[in-house]
Amino acid sequence: MKIFLDTANVEDIKKYASWGIIDGVTTNPSLIAKEGANLEKRTKEISEIVDGPISAEVISTEAEGMLKEAREYVKWASNIYVKIPMTSEGLKAVKVLSAEKIDTNVTLVFSLGQALLAAKAGATVVSPFVGRLDDVSQDGMALIEEIVQAYDNYDFETEVLVASVRSPRHVLESAIIGAGIATVPPKILDELITHDLTDKGLKKFMEDWETVKDKQ
Numbered sequence: 001m002k003i004f005l006d007t008a009n010v011e012d013i014k015k016y017a018s019w020g021i022i023d024g025v026t027t028n029p030s031l032i033a034k035e036g037a038n039l040e041k042r043t044k045e046i047s048e049i050v051d052g053p054i055s056a057e058v059i060s061t062e063a064e065g066m067l068k069e070a071r072e073y074v075k076w077a078s079n080i081y082v083k084i085p086m087t088s089e090g091l092k093a094v095k096v097l098s099a100e101k102i103d104t105n106v107t108l109v110f111s112l113g114q115a116l117l118a119a120k121a122g123a124t125v126v127s128p129f130v131g132r133l134d135d136v137s138q139d140g141m142a143l144i145e146e147i148v149q150a151y152d153n154y155d156f157e158t159e160v161l162v163a164s165v166r167s168p169r170h171v172l173e174s175a176i177i178g179a180g181i182a183t184v185p186p187k188i189l190d191e192l193i194t195h196d197l198t199d200k201g202l203k204k205f206m207e208d209w210e211t212v213k214d215k216q
């Protein structure tokens with residue numbers, strides 16, 4: 001399972017990349033705005049830190065504009081995935097980009113129907129937003145299960161990138177279901193790494209070591 005970091009914060013990206021467990025990074029206009037960053041500069045900076053796919057989202061809502069932006073974004077670095085919103089215009093753009101061998105991440109996916117159409121258009125990855133579905137009393141992880149199953153039925157090459165992750169449980173369930181990727185906010189990664197028994201166990205090992213460390 002691949003783990004992407006869901007942030008545009010360079011310090012966080014450096015920190016978690018140094019743990020050796022980050023396979024890519026996702027950004028969106030809100031995450032870029034939160035950092036007050038310039039999209040091009042920040043995307044280039046991130047792509048120098050992480051080797052894997054870096055998602056940068058188009059701003060246009062018309063296919064022609066999306067294509068223009070996408071062709072520009074992929075000049076920024078060799079590892080750019082162009083994020084395209086799940087609309088009919090988005091699908092048109094994905095079809096063309098796929099033929100041009102430009103990787104796409106179809107974002108704002110909230111149903112199996114949308115995920116199927118995105119795969120048929122040739123999306124490299126689709127991003128179902130599990131947290132936002134949970135927020136409106138729908139079952140985000142049930143959607144992941146459906147998409148993984150449907151893609152498997154037809155051997156679609158499109159990968160499922162679980163997005164809008166709000167808890168470690170979302171990540172663990174993604175792994176159990178067999179989703180290819182989860183994009184995880186830094187705070188959730190911190191929650192995944194810690195366990196009280198690890199801290200307690202390490203403390204005890206260190207205390208016991210103190211009692212014998214000078215023994216000849």
Ligand code: E4P
Pocket residue numbers: 006026027028107127129131132163164165183
């Ligand atoms: C990542 O690709 C998505 O844009 C992100 O996970 C959305 O998360 P949010 O629903 O917490 O804003």
